[in-house]
Amino acid sequence: MVTRGFLESSERSLSLSPMASAALVPSRAEVLSLFRSLLRTAGKFSDYNVREYAKRRTIDGFRESQTLSEPFSISSAFADGMNQLEVANRQAVAYSLYAPKVKNMMEIRSG
Amino acid sequence: MAAALRPAILRHIRIPVQTLGRSRPLPCLHPLPTSMIRSMSSHGDDHLTREEIVERVLDVVKSFPKVDPSKVNPDVHFQKDLGLDSLDNVELVMALEEEFKLEIPDKEADKIDSCSLAIEYISNHPMAV
Numbered sequence: 505m506v507t508r509g510f511l512e513s514s515e516r517s518l519s520l521s522p523m524a525s526a527a528l529v530p531s532r533a534e535v536l537s538l539f540r541s542l543l544r545t546a547g548k549f550s551d552y553n554v555r556e557y558a559k560r561r562t563i564d565g566f567r568e569s570q571t572l573s574e575p576f577s578i579s580s581a582f583a584d585g586m587n588q589l590e591v592a593n594r595q596a597v598a599y600s601l602y603a604p605k606v607k608n609m610m611e612i613r614s615g
Numbered sequence: 616m617a618a619a620l621r622p623a624i625l626r627h628i629r630i631p632v633q634t635l636g637r638s639r640p641l642p643c644l645h646p647l648p649t650s651m652i653r654s655m656s657s658h659g660d661d662h663l664t665r666e667e668i669v670e671r672v673l674d675v676v677k678s679f680p681k682v683d684p685s686k687v688n689p690d691v692h693f694q695k696d697l698g699l700d701s702l703d704n705v706e707l708v709m710a711l712e713e714e715f716k717l718e719i720p721d722k723e724a725d726k727i728d729s730c731s732l733a734i735e736y737i738s739n740h741p742m743a744v
Contacts, residue, residue, distance in 0.1 A: 532701070537721060540705050547709075566702055
């Protein structure tokens, strides 16, 4: 079963070589678009815990890299983000195959 | 000969339609039984009123962790008045999408950077719940 650390460890995606990523500094719009895509994908998970984790991790990850100034580190962070997006998309599908039948208690709005 | 036979046969086979007189409703429907009056059904009011939209939008903005609720009003600008940045803007718009069960395309979402624009967009969206 995929552990909660899936975004970091379970799938080792191929990352772009350092030379290639140095040339691909993303524009501001691309960064925001990646942010939004990651949040949307995070919202698709059927498991409450994984969903919340993915949202938190996205926000934290982007905040951490907010102050980067070197083009190389910016583009490699962006490339990481794109890889994670691919991973998350695949995992969202995989998780949906084993979706829990009962809603997590945290998801039930108390009346 | 076959052409004449056909209508004759059909006249026998077909059951004539009897229409009920429209002047008098069926006895069991008059007066309308209470089970047919759905007083608690909200089927007709699919449209959100503007006040509702404004209130819900303000609630979402106020409950955003980085926002000071006392500064929130319907004209407030997310980045200029509330001190949020572009990432927060994206988060806020996603929270609004969740509240109103919408999916806002990226191009439109990028333009929503104030309460008034959000209220405007949602009021014009036919699918807002």
